[in-house]
Amino acid sequence: xxxxxxxxxxxxxxxxxxxxxxxxxxxxxxxxxxxxxxxxxxxxxxxxxxxxxxxxxxxxxxxxxxxxxxxxxxxxxxxxxxxxxxxxxxxxxxxxxxxxxxxxxxxxxxxxxxxxxxxxxxxxxxxxxxxxxxxxxxxxxxxxxxxxxxxxxxxxxxxxxxxxxxxxxxxxxxxxxxxxxxxxxxxxxxxxxxxxxxxxxxxxxxxxxxxxxxxxxxxxxxxxxxxxxxxxxxxxxxxxxxxxxxxxxxxxxxxxxxxxxxxxxxxxxxxxxxxxxxxxxxxxxxxxxxxxxxxxxxxxxxxxxxxxxxxxxxxxx
Numbered sequence: 167x168x169x170x171x172x173x174x175x176x177x178x179x180x181x182x183x184x185x186x187x188x189x190x191x192x193x194x195x196x197x198x199x200x201x202x203x204x205x206x207x208x209x210x211x212x213x214x215x216x217x218x219x220x221x222x223x224x225x226x227x228x229x230x231x232x233x234x235x236x237x238x239x240x241x242x243x244x245x246x247x248x249x250x251x252x253x254x255x256x257x258x259x260x261x262x263x264x265x266x267x268x269x270x271x272x273x274x275x276x277x278x279x280x281x282x283x284x285x286x287x288x289x290x291x292x293x294x295x296x297x298x299x300x301x302x303x304x305x306x307x308x309x310x311x312x313x314x315x316x317x318x319x320x321x322x323x324x325x326x327x328x329x330x331x332x333x334x335x336x337x338x339x340x341x342x343x344x345x346x347x348x349x350x351x352x353x354x355x356x357x358x359x360x361x362x363x364x365x366x367x368x369x370x371x372x373x374x375x376x377x378x379x380x381x382x383x384x385x386x387x388x389x390x391x392x393x394x395x396x397x398x399x400x401x402x403x404x405x406x407x408x409x410x411x412x413x414x415x416x417x418x419x420x421x422x423x424x425x426x427x428x429x430x431x432x433x434x435x436x437x438x439x440x441x442x443x444x445x446x447x448x449x450x451x452x453x454x455x456x457x458x459x460x461x462x463x464x465x466x467x468x469x470x471x472x473x474x475x476x477x478x479x480x481x482x483x
Contacts, residue, residue, distance in 0.1 A: 187273060192406060193270075199269060202274045203254065207239045213271075228302040229304075254274060254393040276411050292352060314342060358372040403479055408476045425450075
């Protein structure tokens with residue numbers, strides 16, 4: 167099985183919430199599915215197995231190295247697998263290149279893979295010394311080093327507040343600017359740890375800063391919002407969308423999008439009558455997020471922060 171995707175510690179060979187994902191997606195023979203965050207292909211493998219003999223999967227990932235490794239793992243499925251380098255924020259465009267105007271199910275498993283976290287050269291973790299990179303897609307130009315060393319202090323503080331929910335964002339931003347230039351993860355972590363408070367027991371004070379910079383470098387929240395809307399448009403009636411998030415910022419976007427798209431009217435409550443003409447596109451399959459049970463967390467500590475939400479596309483009236 168593939169490694170779990172999230173923002174925490176050690177590697178696992180079991181995809182997070184594996185059985186819950188397959189139960190929510192309900193892959194079937196002949197179905198077309200998109201795994202928008204392929205990673206090493208663990209969930210995709212399950213989808214291919216349960217949709218045999220002729221179900222197909224389009225696997226997307228911004229990380230070319232992950233795609234290549236998943237390609238080897240999924241090669242036995244031959245023409246049933248289509249792998250593309252790209253963001254799920256472009257899934258409609260990429261699906262159209264295959265001639266897919268609609269699909270039966272879409273999975274977005276958000277976060278950072280263990281392969282990325284454990285490679286010091288990727289710069290995602292302060293547990294290893296490495297360059298300040300943090301790019302999912304190493305072909306893009308913007309890196310964490312550029313933000314750390316060139317962004318204005320006010321811009322850094324805004325990034326730390328909005329993407330890291332860092333309570334001492336201004337103090338941390340000021341310390342980063344004063345310590346410039348920096349080139350490695352441990353340099354940054356040391357500077358941040360001197361001025362940032364621990365949010366809770368066991369959480370390193372640099373965690374929020376590293377999360378914030380990674381989100382900013384990869385434009386993660388904006389990509390998620392765009393990807394969710396494209397996913398809804400791609401699904402056939404009865405098709406299912408499953409999203410696994412690992413922190414509150416992601417989960418909030420998913421929750422609000424699902425709530426909005428499951429209502430016919432999204433007008434402000436104070437209006438006496440509906441003027442938005444909005445139609446519901448989704449039926450919620452999970453009223454609250456599904457969480458891993460204790461046995462999964464014990465086997466796979468990375469799963470502890472995972473939250474799964476699922477919805478089904480409904481036909482428009």
